[in-house]
Amino acid sequence: MALGTLDRTPPPFFRQGPSALTKLLLFAALALFLMVADARFALVQQARAVLATLLLPVERTLAVPVGLVEEGYVYVQGLKVARAAEEAALKRLATQSLQAARVQQLESENAKLRALLELRPSITARSQAAEVLWEASDPYTRKVIIDRGAKQGVALGAPVVDEHGVLGQVTRLYPLSAEVTLLSDKDAAIPVLNGRTQQRGAAFGGVNNALELRFMAANADVQPGDPILTSGLDGVYPPGLAVATVERIDRQAEGGFARVSLKTAAKMDDVHHLLVLEPISRQLPPRPDPKQDALAASGGPR
Template identity: 60%
Template sequence: MPLGTLDRTPPPFFRQGPSALTRLMFFSALALFLMVADTRFKLTQPVRAVLATALNPVERALRAPVDAVSAAGDYAMGLQDALSAEARARRELAQQAARSARVEQLEQENLRLRALLDLRPGLSVRSQTAEVLYDAPDPYSRKVIIDRGTQQGIAVASPVINEAGVLGQVTRAFPYSAEVTLLTDKDAAIPVLNMRTQVRSAAFGNSAGAGLELRFMAGNADVQVGDVLATSGVDGVYPSGIPVAKVVSVDRRVDTGFARIALAPIAQPDAVRHVLVLEPLGVQMQPKPEPAPDASTKPGTGSRRGTRR
């Protein structure tokens, strides 16, 4: 082949176009123009809206797993928070219930203390308050222990009352405590006065330890259900006029000639906490004055009669 027939033009791969600097300046100017045009004239806004609308389902599909995991985590955290809040609310409710019960108890105790304080000015004997500590360990008796003893001036035979009436009597005194035998004890007895008929009698604790009874009352005695019995004051221990019991039943027996009269104590010993301990009347009574010596006699010498010699 002759050399003149050869194509000496470079192939397309080696063809040279605009230089890199030229292309850089061109595309930079084009980008700047598009940015200015988009900012000033909003030219690309419709294109952007079309692209966003077309890509929205794809975006939602790609975000679905992420949203599901996030929702599951929020549900678990919300459930845990709800359970914690419920437990906290239950604890607060229990505390409020305990406080409410305590407030009611304090109100009842305050009322009893006020009643005791109102009762003290009406008593003509000295008294002091005491608190019931516990019941006596003997199951066959009705006795309680109070927190006052001989160091506080408590003496044996001191009456014990509350705002309702008589509770019992101190039977044993220790330095810092005392034992009180309640009226419902089987060995307890107290002289009483029927406030309706003004008839004196004696009330005794029954063997069951749940009430009292009037003994040795004639079958035709004027005693009715509902009669109120109070202390008569003839024993020198209890002040007169303090409520003791109320008649609840009268069984007039023809075969024995006596009536069986059941009483219910006015002061409920099982629901008492604060009491008044009174000084026995016998302790406060003035001693009986001794008779004055005869003026005609001298101390240490007897009277002598004259004799005739």
């Protein structure tokens, strides 16, 4: 065979096309063009939508095991939390059962002692539920309007409480609504009792949206954390209701009195539902007339 008849072209495997750098630049330019064209003219939006539709069943199928694992983990954790809550509830129930038995025993003893001493029965406060309609428009006061009024049996001066303690009292009465002045108002005041020492005092509002125990001697036995309760001596609030706790004491105040800051038991800034109590003055016997007492002491009219 003559040498001129031989095919000197390289086989396809060894053929050299464009260089790698040329291919890189070409495909980079093509990718850039497609991205710009898609962003400006949404050329591949339909293709993307079709592809997403086709891949959706596959994605959901692949997500099933992951969802099962997550749901199983959540179920196990929830089961642990539920068991812990059940144990805590059983402990609280046992404690409350002991307290209820103790309270029942004390009430029985109290009734026997009152009967022995011929004292009148203890006062029970009647109540009715109410809802806050809106807050008063005056920004310098702490008052709310409730949806119960004179036609529902609300009395002027009636104490108002929530599940935590005393909120305030009714200071203005309308036929179908009433205005409640909160204890944190600057004009609010309430006679109180230190639950630890049984020392009486008066708490006033309007001090940094909290209460202050005024006219306490600088050497008075008051400690942070002392419970402050209603004394019941004003004829308005039933005795023993939670009012506040002692938060801070400043014994260096001027005038020989200590400044005692209190933290209210009720949440004054988050009031929605409350109870309106009947003033205990309605259940007390009428006060004697000083004129009649003086007339009786003098031996009657002459």
